[in-house]
Amino acid sequence: MSMKRHECPTCGQHYCCPRSSAKCGSPLVYDCFVCYAQRYCLELEEASSAIVQRFSLPDNGSGVCDLCFAD
DSSP states (O other), X not given: OOOOEEEOTXXXXXXXXXXXXXXXXXXXXXXXXXXXXXXXXHHHHHHHHHHHHHHOOTTSSSSOOGGGGOO
Protein backbone atom coordinates (compact mmCIF):
# COMPACT_ATOMS: atom_id res chain seq x y z
CA MET A 1 0.00 0.00 0.00
CA SER A 2 1.54 3.27 -1.07
CA MET A 3 0.63 6.60 0.44
CA LYS A 4 -0.78 9.44 -1.62
CA ARG A 5 1.74 12.17 -2.30
CA HIS A 6 0.97 15.83 -1.87
CA GLU A 7 2.75 18.87 -3.26
CA CYS A 8 3.75 21.73 -0.97
CA PRO A 9 2.11 24.93 -2.23
CA THR A 10 5.06 27.01 -0.99
CA CYS A 11 8.12 25.20 -2.38
CA GLY A 12 6.56 22.59 -4.69
CA GLN A 13 8.26 19.67 -2.94
CA HIS A 14 6.34 16.40 -2.81
CA TYR A 15 5.68 14.76 0.54
CA CYS A 16 3.69 11.78 1.77
CA CYS A 17 0.15 12.25 2.98
CA PRO A 18 0.12 13.19 6.68
CA ARG A 19 -3.03 11.08 7.04
CA SER A 20 -1.14 7.91 6.07
CA SER A 21 -3.79 7.04 3.53
CA ALA A 22 -3.45 5.99 -0.09
CA LYS A 23 -6.99 7.13 -0.79
CA CYS A 24 -6.78 10.57 0.76
CA GLY A 25 -9.52 12.72 -0.72
CA SER A 26 -8.97 15.78 1.41
CA PRO A 27 -9.16 19.09 -0.46
CA LEU A 28 -6.91 20.65 2.17
CA VAL A 29 -3.36 21.47 1.09
CA TYR A 30 -0.58 21.77 3.64
CA ASP A 31 2.99 23.02 3.53
CA CYS A 32 5.75 20.43 3.79
CA PHE A 33 7.44 20.16 7.19
CA VAL A 34 10.35 22.46 6.22
CA CYS A 35 8.10 25.28 4.98
CA TYR A 36 5.79 24.85 7.97
CA ALA A 37 8.71 25.05 10.42
CA GLN A 38 10.14 28.13 8.67
CA ARG A 39 6.76 29.89 8.70
CA TYR A 40 6.20 28.94 12.36
CA CYS A 41 9.62 30.29 13.38
CA LEU A 42 9.04 33.52 11.46
CA GLU A 43 5.63 34.01 13.10
CA LEU A 44 7.18 33.29 16.51
CA GLU A 45 9.94 35.87 15.92
CA GLU A 46 7.36 38.47 14.82
CA ALA A 47 5.22 37.82 17.90
CA SER A 48 8.28 38.03 20.14
CA SER A 49 9.33 41.34 18.57
CA ALA A 50 5.83 42.75 19.05
CA ILE A 51 5.92 41.80 22.74
CA VAL A 52 9.38 43.30 23.22
CA GLN A 53 8.29 46.54 21.53
CA ARG A 54 5.16 46.80 23.62
CA PHE A 55 6.65 45.99 27.01
CA SER A 56 10.30 47.08 26.73
CA LEU A 57 11.83 49.73 28.94
CA PRO A 58 12.43 53.21 27.50
CA ASP A 59 16.18 52.50 27.23
CA ASN A 60 15.63 49.41 25.04
CA GLY A 61 15.73 47.00 27.95
CA SER A 62 19.15 47.56 29.52
CA GLY A 63 17.53 48.06 32.92
CA VAL A 64 18.98 51.55 33.42
CA CYS A 65 16.82 54.54 32.54
CA ASP A 66 16.07 58.10 33.58
CA LEU A 67 13.48 56.85 36.07
CA CYS A 68 16.17 54.85 37.90
CA PHE A 69 17.95 58.07 38.88
CA ALA A 70 14.87 60.09 39.86
CA ASP A 71 15.05 61.62 43.34
